[in-house]
Amino acid sequence: MTGRNRRRTSFLFEAFRLGGAKTLSEIYAAHGAVRNTMPVAFPNDMMWWDDERVEATVDRAYVESHLRPDETLRFDQQLGFGDGLTDDTYFEWIVTKAKRIFLILVDIGVPDQIFGAVDDSWDDDDLPLQLDQVERLQLRRTKDERLDRKFFKRQFTYLMRHLKPEENLVYEDVEIVPLEPLDRRPVGTQANPTPSDVDKVCIPGRPDDVFIRRRISLGDGPGQITEADFLSGIETMRARSNKHIVSLWASYIHKSAGYLLLTPIHEWTLTSVLTTLPPSIKILAKRDRRVLLLDWMHCLADAVASLHNLGLHHGQIKPSNIFLDMDNKIFLGDVDVFGLDLAKQIDQENYDYGPPELSTHITTESEEPQRLINRMRRKSAN
Secondary structure (H helix, E strand, C coil): CCHHHHHHHHHHHHHHHCCCCCCHHHHHHHCCCCCCCCCCCCCCHHHCCCHHHHHHHCCHHHHHHCCCHHHHCCCCCECCCCCCCCCCEHHHHHHHHCHHHHHHHHHCCCHHHHHHHHHCCCCHHHCCCCHHHHHHHCCCCCCCHHHHHHHHHHHHHHCCCCCCCCCEEECCCCCCCCCEEEECCCCCCCCCCCHHHEEEEEECCEEEEEEEEEEEEECCCCCCECHHHHHHHHHHHHCCCCCCECEEEEEEECCCEEEEEEECCCCEEHHHHHHCCCHHHHCCCHHHHHHHHHHHHHHHHHHHHHHHHCCCCCCCCCHHHEEECCCCCEEECCCCCCCCCCCCCCCHHHHHHCCHHHCHHHCCCCCHHHHHHHHHHHHHHC
């Protein structure tokens, strides 16, 4: 590094340190990791058809653009059913009751079939259709099983069910879960899952709603749990709610796996901090570091006390399961309520930091003192 670059770097660090923060909490936040202030751009953004996008997309111009001029002449005609009990036109039915059906028909290449669907009084409330029901739409004059299957699969693109806080949804295998992966690199969490079981996701169009997603295989085999145990574990996790403990935002089941959406997300573990200080901490003055350390102790003590107040215990308090976010806020990883921590019995960290009563199976055996005495006698004899 040249002298000019060193001086420039030192000026930047000093500017950060003397950045005019009024309180310690402002100091910690000011030196956090760089935030992404720009909206997240999803490469496949057009696949997310939520209610707002459906409403904004299907208007008269959009419908006309996918039909022949002679077909658009039917728009303002009165519906062919109802025996005069309604004054609705075909276009009014499409934009008020069948926007999703029209989008699906456009997707599979038969938008002109919307008139037949309206004549048979199909609307979006009838969706999703089972595969054996799709043929009733009569998408072709002759039966076309390939086209029927295509409609069945593509309909779920326009019928997304969005997760809400404290909710557990069960998705069909063909449904699309509206979550966007943000980082495919391994993300550490509690319970030592394999890297492929954990990633970072967000809700499309809402880049501030970011979660750690953990996958749990459902079944009766090794490394799996039953669906009933998964649902029971979810209730246990909800009871552990505390701002200093990783908490469950929502969960869902999809393709024989249960998924947990955990918050808050973290940038470092205490293990990594003890090895190499993050820049957001290294840049703090020594006094501010000491205050931050004391603040961490109070936060962790509050987390443990809240668990004990509920008659619960954590059982996995160790450096790799204590996390820090980009603002240097500390929190405990959630305990493995599903019993999938296969490394628990052989993990040196569990032995070093676990409660003594959990390590009795590897304590010194009763014959160890006698073996030591015999060894000392042999040395004396020599």
